[in-house]
Amino acid sequence: xxxxEERVVEEGAAAAAAAAAxxxxxxxxxxxxxxNPWEVSGKIxxxxxxxxxxxxxxxxxxxxxxxxxxxRAPHVFLRRGVFFAHRDxxxxxxxxxxxxxxxxxxxxGPSSEAxxxxxxxxxxxxxxxxxxxxxxxVIQLTDDEKCMWKNISVEESQRLARENAKDIxxxxxDVTRTFIFSDFDYVGxxxxxxxxxxxxxxxxxxxxxxxxxxxxxxxxxxxxxPVQAVPSFPSSFPHLFNGKDHLRCLIPxxxxxxxxxxxxxxxxxxxxxxxxxxxxxxxxxxxQGDTGKMSASDPNSxxxxxxxxxxxxxxxxxxxxxxxQDTKEKQxxxxxxxxxxxxxxxxxFFLEDDDELEHIKTEYGLGRMLTFDVKKRLTEILVExxxxxxxxxxxxxxxMVDAFMAVRPLPSMFG
Amino acid sequence: xxYTKDQLxxxxxxxxxxxxxxxxxxxxxxxxxxKHVGNVGASLSKNLFLKDKKQRFYIVSALAxxxxxxxxxxxxxxxxxxxxxxxxxxxxxEILQVPLGCVTPFAxxxxxxxxxxxxxxxxxxxxQGCLFHPLSNDTSISxxxxxxxxxxxxxxxxxxxxxxxxxxxxxxxxxxxLAALVPSDSIVLPEFAEGAxxxxxxxxxxxxxxxxxxxxKAKAVKTPAVAEKVKDKSxxxxxxxxxxxxxxxxxxxxxxxTSAILxxxxxxxxxxQHGEQLGAVVSDTLRKRxxxxxxxxxxxxxxxxxxxxxxxxxxxxxxxx
Numbered sequence: 149x150x151x152x153e154e155r156v157v158e159e160g161a162a163a164a165a166a167a168a169a170x171x172x173x174x175x176x177x178x179x180x181x182x183x184n185p186w187e188v189s190g191k192i193x194x195x196x197x198x199x200x201x202x203x204x205x206x207x208x209x210x211x212x213x214x215x216x217x218x219x220r221a222p223h224v225f226l227r228r229g230v231f232f233a234h235r236d237x238x239x240x241x242x243x244x245x246x247x248x249x250x251x252x253x254x255x256x257g258p259s260s261e262a263x264x265x266x267x268x269x270x271x272x273x274x275x276x277x278x279x280x281x282x283x284x285x286v287i288q289l290t291d292d293e294k295c296m297w298k299n300i301s302v303e304e305s306q307r308l309a310r311e312n313a314k315d316i317x318x319x320x321x322d323v324t325r326t327f328i329f330s331d332f333d334y335v336g337x338x339x340x341x342x343x344x345x346x347x348x349x350x351x352x353x354x355x356x357x358x359x360x361x362x363x364x365x366x367x368x369x370x371x372x373x374p375v376q377a378v379p380s381f382p383s384s385f386p387h388l389f390n391g392k393d394h395l396r397c398l399i400p401x402x403x404x405x406x407x408x409x410x411x412x413x414x415x416x417x418x419x420x421x422x423x424x425x426x427x428x429x430x431x432x433x434x435x436q437g438d439t440g441k442m443s444a445s446d447p448n449s450x451x452x453x454x455x456x457x458x459x460x461x462x463x464x465x466x467x468x469x470x471x472x473q474d475t476k477e478k479q480x481x482x483x484x485x486x487x488x489x490x491x492x493x494x495x496x497f498f499l500e501d502d503d504e505l506e507h508i509k510t511e512y513g514l515g516r517m518l519t520f521d522v523k524k525r526l527t528e529i530l531v532e533x534x535x536x537x538x539x540x541x542x543x544x545x546x547x548m549v550d551a552f553m554a555v556r557p558l559p560s561m562f563g
Numbered sequence: 564x565x566y567t568k569d570q571l572x573x574x575x576x577x578x579x580x581x582x583x584x585x586x587x588x589x590x591x592x593x594x595x596x597x598k599h600v601g602n603v604g605a606s607l608s609k610n611l612f613l614k615d616k617k618q619r620f621y622i623v624s625a626l627a628x629x630x631x632x633x634x635x636x637x638x639x640x641x642x643x644x645x646x647x648x649x650x651x652x653x654x655x656x657e658i659l660q661v662p663l664g665c666v667t668p669f670a671x672x673x674x675x676x677x678x679x680x681x682x683x684x685x686x687x688x689x690x691q692g693c694l695f696h697p698l699s700n701d702t703s704i705s706x707x708x709x710x711x712x713x714x715x716x717x718x719x720x721x722x723x724x725x726x727x728x729x730x731x732x733x734x735x736x737x738x739x740x741l742a743a744l745v746p747s748d749s750i751v752l753p754e755f756a757e758g759a760x761x762x763x764x765x766x767x768x769x770x771x772x773x774x775x776x777x778x779x780k781a782k783a784v785k786t787p788a789v790a791e792k793v794k795d796k797s798x799x800x801x802x803x804x805x806x807x808x809x810x811x812x813x814x815x816x817x818x819x820x821t822s823a824i825l826x827x828x829x830x831x832x833x834x835x836q837h838g839e840q841l842g843a844v845v846s847d848t849l850r851k852r853x854x855x856x857x858x859x860x861x862x863x864x865x866x867x868x869x870x871x872x873x874x875x876x877x878x879x880x881x882x883x884x
Binding site (some may be wrong): 317320545 | 869871
């Protein structure tokens, strides 16, 4: 869903008040962290965010429970606190333990460029959930959304949806358990009936409150929200979940999406459906760090899946913001500032071995390891990930996309 | 970025394609190349990268001695009399992703070249071996047409051999005989020096976990017409791996990877360190290092098989009653 930059939220007002009250440094600190559906910037305090949004922390006991139920090590993103918040995940697990399965729902607004690593993270995690729990997955490509918000043609948005589908499939989803659909192809029938039911439950004022629409926005935008709400309801997919109206839904997403799904969760009980559960991730930092903006006009702010090994090495070496000291001598004396060091942060996302990560953090923090070494290890890992992705993507044919997107039954989706 | 020489050669080996490799100093012309590999018992080729007025591109690969008349070729393709000319230098880098002096049929391995048409000299067929650059001017490889065809088929191309010296009449009752070789799509080169910058990414529905820029502007990166044809400069080859369609190859690849780790883990020092336990230790290491990778391979194999079945299913004829 697009973001709107002009919307004023409580934090903005609070920051203005703090500034007026004097103490510039304080005001700056207040103004730093901005998290609302239109803007994420500054140093984020995730605890405060959880409080403000009203969701729950994903604590160790839940992670342990996942391990027990799935008989495998929890995903690195769970162990490292990348996916750190949730709504009703414990209920999903309760139901699962009783033998009631669930399905996964995630999606993407198809954009024109290749995906970067930040885009892949929710898909990597969703794949793990699919494999660990052996449940089906629906993936929504909101080509209509892009057509409206980015003002591209219908054909172009459909073409982009298919291109993005290839990268998504390359993440390793199981075709016998996965249904990918684009809005332009699929909206209609049971899906549309649910859209109308949802639309009837949400007032114009409410969507203005959540999405910040103004009188100047075209009606396409205003009526879009139900499109991304209804995949949470199993009756939207009669070819998959016929008769399973009480099947629960789990949505892996980034925490800035929380406000959108609050709308869905609000509506669900009124329609007689379970509220969808959420499992939420923190933000993937830009190469330049917290202060840097991951900007699509700056290809050096992210690692793309089309980057060559050389590109990756160059980007890490030249643009990654480090917490290392300026000179070797200082580094050995003071050690690195792990709080701001991007290579270490990236390693915490992608280095699977907990022991090795601890070792690097200790040595680097104490100054016994140099930034150069950390960057080198990171480059190795990222190159491996990107090359594996490229190889998998090269094997995705148009026919494979057709198969994933075909409206067909998935008989072994819970097997 | 485009395929490298090493990636291409590894690919040929994977496909079990026979070729001989000759390394030499960088050469930019056939004459210079002849000085180094003129006597190896294989025939030199000359390779032209051409374009027509409608931004369609061609590689004409011929024996060095074959006379290639661009005016005749242009008519035979149905492009009129002066329709073909040498492609500009930038196109070499953008589309074929090879340096100057390195035009070669092998450049078609790159995604960026998927709409480039290839015309091969019929004369190649009678040669024991023909010499081409494997994406780099400092090497030449010789292979016969059977091998070249095998490669081309592996990247989804149908090899087209043409009598390049023929000069058939082209007129009202004699249609251009090579018209089928004109590409269906034109290729527009990007106007920006760096290739297309990625477009502004918005707050995607479920997939975005990154820090958003403060000002989100809806910005179309390129006009739709250009966007249609231009491929990101850093996109790579079109080769799908055979390991995903051929069960034998699939197993070989798994065994190769396993052997490699096994051999690297059994060394004097590890034998001394673990003694009798080495087997259990290496077994654990194998699982740890390979489990995820092999599962990914397996899922792609499964998806590929399902896709083929699905495709066949959409075309199958129901049983007669």
